[in-house]
Amino acid sequence: xxxxxxxxxxxxxxxxxxxxxxxxxxxxxxxxxxxxxxxxxxxxxxxxxxxxxxxxxxxxxxxxxxxxxxxxxxxxxxxxxxxxxxxxxxxxxxxxxxxxxxxxxxxxxxxxxxxxxxxxxxxxxxxxxxxxxxxxxxxxxxxxxxxxxxxxxxxxxxxxxxxxxxxxxxxxxxxxxxxxxxxxxxxxxxxxxxxxxxxxxxxxxxxxxxxxxxxxxxxxxxxxxxxxxxxxxxxxxxxxxxxxxxxxxxxxxxxxx
Numbered sequence: 001x002x003x004x005x006x007x008x009x010x011x012x013x014x015x016x017x018x019x020x021x022x023x024x025x026x027x028x029x030x031x032x033x034x035x036x037x038x039x040x041x042x043x044x045x046x047x048x049x050x051x052x053x054x055x056x057x058x059x060x061x062x063x064x065x066x067x068x069x070x071x072x073x074x075x076x077x078x079x080x081x082x083x084x085x086x087x088x089x090x091x092x093x094x095x096x097x098x099x100x101x102x103x104x105x106x107x108x109x110x111x112x113x114x115x116x117x118x119x120x121x122x123x124x125x126x127x128x129x130x131x132x133x134x135x136x137x138x139x140x141x142x143x144x145x146x147x148x149x150x151x152x153x154x155x156x157x158x159x160x161x162x163x164x165x166x167x168x169x170x171x172x173x174x175x176x177x178x179x180x181x182x183x184x185x186x187x188x189x190x191x192x193x194x195x196x197x198x199x200x201x202x203x204x205x206x207x208x209x210x211x212x213x214x215x216x217x218x219x220x221x222x223x224x225x226x227x228x229x230x231x232x233x234x235x236x237x238x239x240x241x242x243x244x245x246x247x248x249x250x251x252x253x254x255x256x257x
Contacts, residue, residue, distance in 0.1 A: 004228060005030035008082040010074065012065050012122060013092030015040025017191035018141065020047045021217035022089055022224050027056040029225050031087060034078045038064045038092070065092050065118035066110075075125045084133055087228045088126040090119040091141040093159075097152035108155055115159035116166075123170060127179055135178030137228045140167050141220075142185040144243050160185070164239045171237030180236035182227050187243025189215040210245030219244075 004026060014023040015037035024047060027033045033051060035058055037044035044060040051058040061077045063070035078085050093115045098107055123138050130136030145153055146160035167183040174181055188209065194200045206213040220242055226232055227240075241247055 003030045004087070004225070007031045007086040007228075008034070008078065008084050009087035009089065009228065010034045010036060010078055010085055010122075010126065011089040011091055012036045012074070012118065013038070014047060014089075015043035015060075017193070018186065018189060018217045018220050019089070019091040020044075021221045022091060022141075023047050023058065024050055024054075025218075025221040025225050026087065026089075026228065027051040027058055028054065029229070030056075031228070032056075032082055033058040034074070034081075034085075035060045036063055036065065036074055036092065038062065038066075038070075065122055066113035068121060071118070071121050071125055074122070075129070079129065085126050085129045085136070086133065087137045087139070088122060089139045089141065089224060089228075090122055090163075092118055093141070093143075095153075095156045098155070099152055100154045103155060111155045112159055115156070116162050119163055120166065123181070127170075127174060127177070130179050131177045136180075137232075138170065138174075138179060138181040139224050139227050140181070140183040141224075142167070142183040142239060144185055144187040144241065144247055146185060146239070147241070148247055167239055168237045175236060180227075180233065182232070182235060182237070183239040184220060184223050184227070185239055185241045185243070186220050187215055187241070187246040189217060189220065191217065208246070208249075209243075210249055213244065215242070215244055 009026045009031040011023045013019040014035040023033045035044045048058045063074040142163045143160040145157040146164045149157040171181040
């Protein structure tokens, strides 16, 4: 897959779940990792400790990437500490659900500002640094909801569909600067916020997925590490789905067998 030794990676929303695992796997591949978080301070600190205990290097940076002030703080701290940024993983996202007719302006802005605005302007800020360095890698964490979705996800699905389109557009715009832009679209992935919820049953969820189980963060991270490596230099503008086959299956309200 190739080593990331000497590279510096920013992972937004890396205090827990998929982002935390991505940060750990990028560090294991040799990158120095900036673990960004907005509220998950304990999780971010734990992620940094795990990375350091394994003999790698990381820092945690608190910054809300839904606004420019937080983005500037995150990128500025990265450059101040490591002098460069080679890899950006736009993972930070919120996914509250709401009936379409009950969506308020504040609800809409919360989701769009974190998921789409944050991805757009984090990429803009990091790409400026990457251009000065002669290239870089941007990996956006999209979702199966950008292609197939469920009730009450109107705003979230809209942001993920937009991220897919943005990935293709920025791949075109940034290719002359030797910056690749790709997206990974996970399906259902078991993360801490699901465990213990009365509606969550891993076995039941897994029964709907062709692979026979719900995904895990470690099913997503290796793909991100690959896209961040030199081995993926000829891959750009792609949205790669990792969903255990969920997007191949047609769900019908009746049994047609």
